[in-house]
Amino acid sequence: MRWTPGGRSKNLDDRRGRPLRGARGAGIGLGGMLLLLVLSVIFKQDFLSLVTTGGGVDMMPTASYDTAAYQASPDEERLVEFVSFVLDDAQAVWRDKFAGMGQSYQDAKLVLFRAGVQSACGFAETATGPFYCPGDEQIYIDLGFYDELAQRFGAPGDFAQAYVLAHEIGHHVQRxxxxxxxxRQAQRARPGAANQYSVLLELQADCFAGVWGHSTARRNILDPDDLEEGLGAAAAVGDDRIQRSATGRVNPETFTHGSSQQRMQWFQRGFQSGNPSACDTFAENR
Ligand SMILES: [Zn+2]
Structure with missing residues (x-):
């Protein structure tokens, strides 16, 4: 992609320097525990149970961060600027599209983390991979995933990286x-079809990523290999490819994201049309 490193997005929440330590309940630290104990005594209510039992824990801000500055390599710093660029560029495109539909778009935030992170969707580790949490409308990514994408998934290139982020932004658009x-309602109504619905939702996010890709192509900021890199990434994270490399077998019944072929197809559909309404993956399933 042709882009100019230009600092950080205002929607970036950098939590790399503050890795979470220990269990979730311990997240508030000793000082916080003591404070809750004091509050419990004063108000004669058990505030401690708020953090030591389930329920509210997921929503609590985690305070067990290491405040020491995070030392990132120059390569990683460049990556931070690149994801900032993609985030801002894609969200500007969606703001326009929403305005065209008479709707207002609200930005998603992008949380950078290392090792583990607390989200409204629960605690996540690096192995979870990048994800979007509808509960707090934030995208979470451990930039180390991009090494994995290039090496383990065999999908290198900056547009492959951009595709991953654009897909997560696609989930925010769906939200x-x-x-x-x-x-989610349809899944609750028909639990047996939950995986199918999940696939349709994921393929639509791929198509929405393509819609953004279309805009970058029109503005002439793509390199000749970029579309191929994007398609390569979409194929690399297909359920069939991942299952085959993990277990040697493929079981379409358990697909949650769609096959490599489907993911490439829907990304391409968005890329060619630039039109979100071309991304109705649910049309044939109504
Ligand atoms: Zn997804």
Whole structure:
């Protein structure tokens, strides 16, 4: 991609320097525990149970961060600027698209983390891979995933990296449009079809990533290999490819994201059309 390193996005929440230590309940630290104990005594209510039992824990800000500055390599710092660029560029495109539909777009935030992170969707580790949490409307990524994408998944290149982020932004678009909520309801109504619905939701996010790709192509900021890199990444994270490399077998019944072929197809559909309404993966399943 042709882009100019230009610092950090205002929607970036950098938590790399503050890795989470220990269990979630211990997240508030000793000082916090003591404070809750004091509050419990004063108000005669058990505030400690708020953090030591389930429920509210997921929503609590985690305070067990290491405040020491995180030392990133120059390569990683460049990556931070690149994801900042993609985040801002893609969200500007979606703001326009929403305006065209008479709707207002609200930015998602991007949380950078290392090792582990607390989100409204629960605790996540690096192995979870990049994800979008509808509960707090934030995207979470451990930049180390990009090494894995290039090496283990065999999908190198900056546009492969951009695709991953654009896909997560696609989930935010689904959230803002109310699609995500409809799908969750449909899944609750038909638990047997939950995986199928998940695949349709994921393929639509791929298509939405392509919609952004279309805009970058029109603005002439793609390199000749970029589309191929994006398609390579979409194929690399296909359920069939991942299952085959993990277990040697492929079981379409358990697909949650779609096959490599499907993921490439839908990304391409968005890329060619530039039109979100071309991304109705649910059309044939209504
Ligand atoms: Zn997804």
């Amino acid at each position: 803002r449009l109310g699609i995500e909520e409809q799908v």
